[in-house]
Amino acid sequence: MEELVYKQLNESVYQETMDNGLKVFLLSKPEMAKTFGIFTTNYGSIDQTFTPIGQDESVTVPEGIAHFLEHKLFEKEDRDVFQDFTRLGASANAFTSFTKTAYLFSATSQIDKNVKTLLDFVQDPYFSEESVEKEKGIIAQEIRMYDDQPDWRSFFGTIQSLYHNHPVKVDIAGTVDSIQDITKDDLYTCYETFYHPSNMVLFVAGNIEPEAMMDLIRENQENKEFPEAPEINRSYPEEPKTVAKKDHSITMPVTTAKAMVGVKENVQGLTGEEILRGELLSGMILDYYFSKSGVFYEELYKEDLIDDSFQFETELDRQFGFTILGGDSRKPDQMTKRVKEMLHELKEQRISEKDFTRMKRKKIGQFMRALNSLEFIANQFTHYHTLGVDLFEVLPVIESLTADDADEYLQHWIKEEAISVFQVKPQTNE
Structure with a gap:
């Protein structure tokens, strides 16, 4: 032992x-x-x-x-x-x-x-x-x-x-x-x-x-x-880098439409640590711009394109990866169009050292709080182990990230051919 x-x-x-x-x-x-x-x-x-x-x-x-x-x-x-x-x-x-x-x-x-x-x-x-x-x-x-x-x-x-x-x-x-x-x-x-x-x-x-x-x-x-x-x-079958459908929708008995924007992540050939770094950076960037305190969230909210249901997540693994943003919207077409524009605008964004330091502190705080949960530790340790990463080495990886890393990530992250829109629309009586 x-x-x-x-x-x-x-x-x-x-x-x-x-x-x-x-x-x-x-x-x-x-x-x-x-x-x-x-x-x-x-x-x-x-x-x-x-x-x-x-x-x-x-x-x-x-x-x-x-x-x-x-x-x-x-x-x-x-x-x-x-x-x-x-x-x-x-x-x-x-x-x-x-x-x-x-x-x-x-x-x-x-x-x-x-x-x-x-x-x-x-x-x-x-x-x-x-x-x-x-x-x-x-x-x-x-x-x-x-x-x-x-x-x-x-x-x-x-x-x-x-x-x-x-x-x-x-x-x-x-x-x-x-x-x-x-x-x-x-x-x-x-x-x-x-x-x-x-x-x-x-x-x-x-x-x-x-x-x-x-x-x-x-x-x-x-x-x-x-x-x-x-x-x-x-x-596993060969998978193109492009999305299968740029825009798709279904109807269901809902009162408000659900509008989602998906990003197909390219994880081919990445090591476990590279996957971890990508997961951390995308999470921090999305939080910075699209959480309730983020500038993009505020803009979407003011334009009445989203409500409190708006959320985002990134899942990366050796074989696949995706980021999904969305929620309920009374103006689903306008919302998804604007979110796509914002994702493309990320290439032009530059996060200052001061802001990135604050982002890192927030991420470290979230990680440390999560370590109070036995379920989180056991689940995440096992998850990262399959990627060849040690959960208890995640903190030093977060600490090593820089504003330059975030800037470089933003330059290569969002590509138009990797974005898809999906909506659940209310059924009509027509």
């Missing part, structure tokens, strides 16, 4: 790679009443085409299978695992993203048993034809529920407008039609390929004693048999 010491943050993380390849990270926070554990596999909704273990040819599995597999792992032949956690006084959950599937719990007692339960249920799959068919109806309902949510439709509609071929454009849960094609064998194929311990990370943070916890995890893993660590071969 190795101790990683971060003097600037007064934190220590204990790490060890198990013999089977599982990477374990422990953060001791004895002052906390709660302990949070998250068991994550480097496998998400975009991993649709890959070469299964023991085969030579690649396969393409149905859309939504990673999310479907997440649901099914909680169901065993004789019980529902959620009940196991409830009996142990824990709250359990799981989520699937574009690139990860994670299983988690939080508890204030019986931590050892909860950690064992987390490891054991994820590493012991049980799928039957009958239970798979039953689950299709449940997930189809979930998909229809999200399809009825204008905010969700506007978010995914924007991504679908940005991307031609990349599976990031597919709803994480898949479609009602695509999940009908999922079989028990498909689930086992995906599980055996992506749920090997060598493709997974366990992070436990909270009121734990690191050595005792690491001993428990080590013993748990040594008592299980796994095949040799496989090399995972994933493939």
Whole structure:
């Protein structure tokens, strides 16, 4: 077991790679009443085409299978695992993203048993034809529920407008039609390929004693048999730098239109640290201009083009990246036109050293406050780990950024061919 010491943050993380390849990270926070554990596999909704273990040819599995597999792992032949956690006084959950599937719990007692339960249920799959068919109806309902949510439709509609071929454009849960094609064998194929311990990370943070916890995890893993660590071969379609649709809209029963402007980010060939720096700079720049105290926000608000629902976000990963700005608007066409103009105007902007120093201080403050959350630490540590970045080294990266870095970023950021507009418009009686 190795101790990683971060003097600037007064934190220590204990790490060890198990013999089977599982990477374990422990953060001791004895002052906390709660302990949070998250068991994550480097496998998400975009991993649709890959070469299964023991085969030579690649396969393409149905859309939504990673999310479907997440649901099914909680169901065993004789019980529902959620009940196991409830009996142990824990709250359990799981989520699937574009690139990860994670299983988690939080508890204030019986931590050892909860950690064992987390490891054991994820590493012991049980799928039957009958239970798979039953689950299709449940997930189809979930998909229809999200399809009825204008905010969700506007978010995914924007991504679908940005991307031609990349599976990031597919709803994480898949479609009602695509999940009908999922079989028990498909689930086992995906599980055996992506749920090997060598493709997974366990992070436990909270009121734990690191050595005792690491001993428990080590013993748990040594008592299980796994095949040799496989090399995972994933493939993704070629994706142009241009957007799929410059302008697209749908109608829904909403009283006010939802108008979004999307920017397709170019992440090809970037290292994990370059992705991090881009994420930090875009976040700081958007905050400076488009947050409620920003000059662009104020202008949009005064022109009655936006309301308090206006927001923005950037998501960058090795395979894809996007920035989305928007919200409700009574003048959606004018709003999106003006936001696009503002994005192009960023090239002409120059952030002063004084203002950039203030931006950095704000970002550092937000980051330090977030470190008070065990959930944030565990989730983000795992996320950055897959990019080859250490969460606790993010602070020095923020501190190293300069106004010149922001200026250079602005010169290359916004390109017309990478911008798309998507709107959810009110239905009319015509």
